[in-house]
Amino acid sequence: MSAVTVSDEHAASTKAKVIQPAWVRAMHWTNAFAMVLMIMSGWQIYNASPLFGFTFPRSITLGGWLAGGLLWHFAAMWLLMVNGLIYLVMGVVTGRFRKKLLPITPEGVISDTKAALTGKLSHDDLSRYNYVQKLLYAGIIVVGILIVLSGLALWKPVQLKYLAALFGGYEGARYVHFFCMAAIVAFMVVHVALALLVPKSLRAMIIGR
Amino acid sequence: MGRMRKLLIPGVDKTLLVRDAVKSMPDLTRRRFISGGASLGALTLLTGCDVTDSFSAEEMLKQVSKFNDGVQALMFNPNAMAPTFPESAITKPFPFNAYYDLDEAPEVDGKTWKLEVRGLVENKKSWTLDELYQLPQVKQVTRHICVEGWSAIGSWTGTPLRDFLKLVGADTRAKYVWFQCADKDGYNSPLDMPSALHAQTQMTFKFGDEILPRAYGFPMKIRVPTKLGFKNPKYVLSMEVTNDYKGGFWEDQGYNSFSGS
Numbered sequence: 001m002s003a004v005t006v007s008d009e010h011a012a013s014t015k016a017k018v019i020q021p022a023w024v025r026a027m028h029w030t031n032a033f034a035m036v037l038m039i040m041s042g043w044q045i046y047n048a049s050p051l052f053g054f055t056f057p058r059s060i061t062l063g064g065w066l067a068g069g070l071l072w073h074f075a076a077m078w079l080l081m082v083n084g085l086i087y088l089v090m091g092v093v094t095g096r097f098r099k100k101l102l103p104i105t106p107e108g109v110i111s112d113t114k115a116a117l118t119g120k121l122s123h124d125d126l127s128r129y130n131y132v133q134k135l136l137y138a139g140i141i142v143v144g145i146l147i148v149l150s151g152l153a154l155w156k157p158v159q160l161k162y163l164a165a166l167f168g169g170y171e172g173a174r175y176v177h178f179f180c181m182a183a184i185v186a187f188m189v190v191h192v193a194l195a196l197l198v199p200k201s202l203r204a205m206i207i208g209r
Numbered sequence: 210m211g212r213m214r215k216l217l218i219p220g221v222d223k224t225l226l227v228r229d230a231v232k233s234m235p236d237l238t239r240r241r242f243i244s245g246g247a248s249l250g251a252l253t254l255l256t257g258c259d260v261t262d263s264f265s266a267e268e269m270l271k272q273v274s275k276f277n278d279g280v281q282a283l284m285f286n287p288n289a290m291a292p293t294f295p296e297s298a299i300t301k302p303f304p305f306n307a308y309y310d311l312d313e314a315p316e317v318d319g320k321t322w323k324l325e326v327r328g329l330v331e332n333k334k335s336w337t338l339d340e341l342y343q344l345p346q347v348k349q350v351t352r353h354i355c356v357e358g359w360s361a362i363g364s365w366t367g368t369p370l371r372d373f374l375k376l377v378g379a380d381t382r383a384k385y386v387w388f389q390c391a392d393k394d395g396y397n398s399p400l401d402m403p404s405a406l407h408a409q410t411q412m413t414f415k416f417g418d419e420i421l422p423r424a425y426g427f428p429m430k431i432r433v434p435t436k437l438g439f440k441n442p443k444y445v446l447s448m449e450v451t452n453d454y455k456g457g458f459w460e461d462q463g464y465n466s467f468s469g470s
Contacts, residue, residue: 045358046358048356048357048358049355049357049358049359066356066357067459067462067463067464068270068463070356070463070464070465071270071271071273071274071463071465072270074273074274074277074465075269075270075273075274078273156284156469156470157292157352157354157470158289158290158291158292158434158435158469158470159284159285159286159289159435159469159470161289161291161292169292170352170354170360171360174358
């Protein structure tokens with residue numbers, strides 16, 4: 001009887017060790033790949049008619065010229081959208097979003113930010129996100145939804161004119177789309193830096209544990 | 210299969226659409242994207258002839274672009290009107306935009322110019338400018354959106370293309386109306402029939418209530434507010450109603466052919 005209990009506990013602890021389930025890992029890296037294609041081709045498109053007084057260096061854009069950038073952008077969008085949609089459905093259906101990202105309290109965010117800045121934030125249990133992570137991960141999902149919706153508004157400002165109107169029309173959607181990109185790039189910089197600082201979190205996103 | 214046929218859209222080659230749909234299935238796409246990622250460096254050189262790799266990212270992108278033509282044709286709602294604006298919203302000065310400078314823009318003589326009408330139409334008579342000016346005209350203040358990203362609001366006045374197509378007895382079951390223009394190097398562009406029959410698609414003779422100036426396409430441009438700017442040909446010489454996809458100046462260089470707004 002006791003042997004059975006032990007093996008059960010053993011099984012449970014082995015199971016608990018899986019920090020990132022396979023579907024999360026697959027979609028994370030698919031998304032990362034699609035995002036990089038979208039951002040680099042997006043910079044190419046931006047350069048054709050810059051919103052601000054700068055352009056992106058040609059060497060970090062994709063497609064060679066505007067038409068190539070557009071072809072990449074409107075191809076990679078399918079990968080991004082299909083992957084993103086399945087991710088959102090899975091996140092809700094499996095309860096992952098609720099369990100991992102909620103609740104987010106201002107007190108929690110403030111105290112965890114302080115702890116992070118003073119080097120006291122614990123990374124012992126990677127299966128539980130701290131409040132700063134919860135806020136950033138939930139936030140970037142919202143930004144991800146916004147960038148796709150503003151992108152659709154730019155692509156179809158007539159067929160989807162009510163969606164475009166939500167962003168202040170075609171020109172408004174251009175700015176929303178740009179600032180969402182900026183937010184994602186900023187997130188990626190912080191996200192990659194922190195993953196490298198806590199390498200076992202990177203390992204968990206590759207092999208699951 | 211009967212159901213499938215109903216789902217298919219005029220203006221889109223059915224065999225191509227099916228082939229594209231098959232090609233866009235997740236597995237194959239992902240594999241191609243991954244192989245594409247393997248030589249991202251080489252792909253940044255994708256300028257039309259630099260890619261020597263055998264897998265050809267370019268071919269894959271072309272196929273997805275054709276698939277996107279089909280998706281956009283499905284999304285196209287003939288009853289969805291492009292937003293209209295008050296005259297006060299008109300962009301001044303409205304930009305001149307072409308692949309050449311303004312002083313190289315075609316100088317068409319309105320007295321000798323004739324609009325040639327070809328292809329699947331009952332009446333192939335050519336039209337003088339005076340004859341065209343007799344047709345009922347409508348004004349629209351709509352947003353012109355360039356493939357480059359910028360946009361500008363303008364006021365265009367002219368005859369709805371669908372009224373003209375009816376007048377000349379065009380076979381509106383044909384797939385395209387193909388326009389040829391006087392621009393240097395020969396500009397041309399195909400317009401899918403559903404877009405050609407859209408209520409706001411116009412044979413434009415006036416900009417801002419005045420005869421279309423040389424900069425904006427005298428003597429006639431085709432205003433299609435449901436399409437990107439390059440699908441709005443200027444300095445039009447002829448139109449041909451056809452089932453053949455004859456390509457276009459920018460379309461052949463890689464811009465998505467449907468390019469609908």
